[in-house]
Amino acid sequence: MSINPGTRQPETMKAELLIIGAGPAGMAAAEAAHGLGIDVVVVDEQAARGGQFLRQPPASFKLTDWLPGKTYSKAKTLLARSAELSDVKWLLRATVAGIFPVNNAQPGEARFRIIIDTQDGTQDWQARSVLIAGGCYDLPVTFPGWTIPGVMAAGGIQAFIKSQQLVPGQRFVLAGSHPLQLVIADQIIQAGGEVAAVLFAQSQSRALSLVRQPLTLWRHANKFIQMASILIRLRKAGVPVRFNQAVVQANGAEQLQSVSVASVNRQGEILKGASEEIECDRLGICYSFLSSAELVRQVNANCIWNARRGGWIAQHDHWMRSSIAGIYVAGETTGVAGSDTAMVEGKLAALGCALDLGQLQLSSAEQQALSMRRDLRRLNVFAELLSQLSWPNDAFFDQLISDSSIVCKCEELSAGELRQMLQDNPEISTASSAKLLSRAGMGLCQGRYCHHAVTRVVAQTRGLEEQEVVGFTSRFPAKPLSIGHLTELKG
Amino acid sequence: MVDEREVSAYAGETLATVLLAQGITVFNRTLKGRPRGPYCNMGGCFECQVPMAYPGADTFNWVRACMVTADAGMKIVTGATLSAQPGKPTTAELTTATPGGSIAGKRP
Numbered sequence: 001m002s003i004n005p006g007t008r009q010p011e012t013m014k015a016e017l018l019i020i021g022a023g024p025a026g027m028a029a030a031e032a033a034h035g036l037g038i039d040v041v042v043v044d045e046q047a048a049r050g051g052q053f054l055r056q057p058p059a060s061f062k063l064t065d066w067l068p069g070k071t072y073s074k075a076k077t078l079l080a081r082s083a084e085l086s087d088v089k090w091l092l093r094a095t096v097a098g099i100f101p102v103n104n105a106q107p108g109e110a111r112f113r114i115i116i117d118t119q120d121g122t123q124d125w126q127a128r129s130v131l132i133a134g135g136c137y138d139l140p141v142t143f144p145g146w147t148i149p150g151v152m153a154a155g156g157i158q159a160f161i162k163s164q165q166l167v168p169g170q171r172f173v174l175a176g177s178h179p180l181q182l183v184i185a186d187q188i189i190q191a192g193g194e195v196a197a198v199l200f201a202q203s204q205s206r207a208l209s210l211v212r213q214p215l216t217l218w219r220h221a222n223k224f225i226q227m228a229s230i231l232i233r234l235r236k237a238g239v240p241v242r243f244n245q246a247v248v249q250a251n252g253a254e255q256l257q258s259v260s261v262a263s264v265n266r267q268g269e270i271l272k273g274a275s276e277e278i279e280c281d282r283l284g285i286c287y288s289f290l291s292s293a294e295l296v297r298q299v300n301a302n303c304i305w306n307a308r309r310g311g312w313i314a315q316h317d318h319w320m321r322s323s324i325a326g327i328y329v330a331g332e333t334t335g336v337a338g339s340d341t342a343m344v345e346g347k348l349a350a351l352g353c354a355l356d357l358g359q360l361q362l363s364s365a366e367q368q369a370l371s372m373r374r375d376l377r378r379l380n381v382f383a384e385l386l387s388q389l390s391w392p393n394d395a396f397f398d399q400l401i402s403d404s405s406i407v408c409k410c411e412e413l414s415a416g417e418l419r420q421m422l423q424d425n426p427e428i429s430t431a432s433s434a435k436l437l438s439r440a441g442m443g444l445c446q447g448r449y450c451h452h453a454v455t456r457v458v459a460q461t462r463g464l465e466e467q468e469v470v471g472f473t474s475r476f477p478a479k480p481l482s483i484g485h486l487t488e489l490k491g
Numbered sequence: 492m493v494d495e496r497e498v499s500a501y502a503g504e505t506l507a508t509v510l511l512a513q514g515i516t517v518f519n520r521t522l523k524g525r526p527r528g529p530y531c532n533m534g535g536c537f538e539c540q541v542p543m544a545y546p547g548a549d550t551f552n553w554v555r556a557c558m559v560t561a562d563a564g565m566k567i568v569t570g571a572t573l574s575a576q577p578g579k580p581t582t583a584e585l586t587t588a589t590p591g592g593s594i595a596g597k598r599p
Contacts, residue, residue: 060502060503156530
């Protein structure tokens with residue numbers, strides 16, 4: 001391949017507000033900002049708007065009942081409205097590789113340079129404000145056999161059904177601790193697949209503890225009614241839903257053949273010896289979610305570590321401003337809380353941005369923000385309760401990460417090898433230094449799928465808290481970029 | 492074309508869907524020869540990568556199968572035709588699997 005730098009220089013494009021992520025938060029922010037007269041561009045890596053929540057089938061698929069049910073109706077209405085926002089530029093199939101502050105930016109000028117990779121080359125953008133609403137992904141969980149073809153993130157299985165009308169397997173097992181796996185089991189059954197079992201690591205009483213809070217039950221009645229009808233459908237279909245059980249190993253050489261299941265006691269300890277094997281060709285892992293925090297961390301916005309709310313959580317003020325002036329955050333970036341929260345936060349961020357750009361009076365903004373903030377308080381109580389009941393304790397994951405399990409799938413490093421390296425190098429006590437030592441996190445996924453496991457191994461070996469292990473440094477480019485595309489950039 | 496074999500797909504399907512619908516679960520192999528297939532299905536894990544050549548082109552580049560829409564005339568090589576022998580160079584295997592093709596984007 002020949003590289004001719006300079007033959008095709010991308011021109012710089014400008015926007016007042018550049019929104020990263022076209023999911024519920026990004027769409028809501030785009031609609032609100034557009035309504036306030038702000039010039040908006042929205043960037044998303046997927047081929048269509050809607051985010052992971054509304055993974056859409058291609059236009060060529062003729063479907064009459066895509067994502068039925070109340071859960072999706074609000075976001076689907078927003079999705080339909082967002083298609084009408086003619087002045088908003090949607091940059092789809094486009095990946096933000098980096099956000100850089102512009103030195104000595106004058107008031108009214110662009111404060112950020114954003115490098116965006118597309119199939120046709122690199123685009124160079126300048127924006128006064130940036131909203132990071134990058135969403136989240138399924139928490140990768142490390143255990144022996146998790147890299148065998150057939151083991152998937154439960155959300156990945158769901159995306160095949162939602163957007164591709166494909167049931168990616170015959171016989172499924174779902175294992176985790178998050179109630180979402182019941183929704184996914186239901187979607188698999190409805191799409192014609194067989195679910196051999198849904199396994200929850202926690203006890204039934206803990207999983208159902210929300211029901212014992214009358215106020216929560218009443219305020220979020222819709223969610224409970226939906227969950228009850230799903231449970232009824234699963235029972236009718238003969239799907240066993242079991243508690244205090246976890247998949248501790250995936251078995252198969254070229255393809256998943258079965259999973260080994262062990263009992264888990266109330267303290268989250270996996271009991272050895274009491275193993276059972278379930279035959280299946282597809283395993284979905286559904287414990288929790290990690291926020292896609294790489295861009296927030298790349299710009300050095302303040303984050304706190306909260307494993308059960310999504311790992312690195314961007315801190316923000318009551319207008320969704322991050323600690324970096326001009327950078328706003330919304331949706332799962334501020335802690336995993338679901339699409340309803342994301343839509344409200346997106347709207348609020350648009351108000352904050354309009355306020356800072358001088359396109360909205362403070363009194364008017366405050367008035368509009370009142371009901372949004374009330375909604376957020378209510379939704380956050382629910383999200384916090386949900387994360388408490390669906391998070392197994394940290395030591396639970398340590399037991400799954402046995403020495404033979406692959407910690408870093410890209411560099412093929414086992415947990416045993418990493419533990420040995422830590423033992424031989426007693427001065428290493430952060431994730432970043434463990435990365436330099438072991439290559440864990442240096443592969444194509446850039447540590448997205450090992451940083452939690454590496455953090456756990458270092459924390460456990462050194463007797464530290466996860467936040468003390470700090471995590472990998474987030475650098476440009478946020479996703480792999482071809483050298484050919486990189487050389488098109490000026491400066 | 493998947494591994495030199497002609498397959499059909501619905502318009503709008505991703506490469507990952509086409510392969511799974513064909514019963515192919517091993518999308519690629521690691522340097523140690525271990526099989527890998529889709530994990531996240533949202534462009535983040537890079538487990539579903541396959542070498543792909545655009546219609547009419549004979550240069551193969553690694554792409555995420557879950558992020559590329561299938562198009563008539565595309566050529567893909569998968570882990571089904573790659574050797575499971577550890578230590579065998581993946582790119583050499585790819586070249587034999589695609590006569591006349593050259594591999595541009597080597598998996599780093």
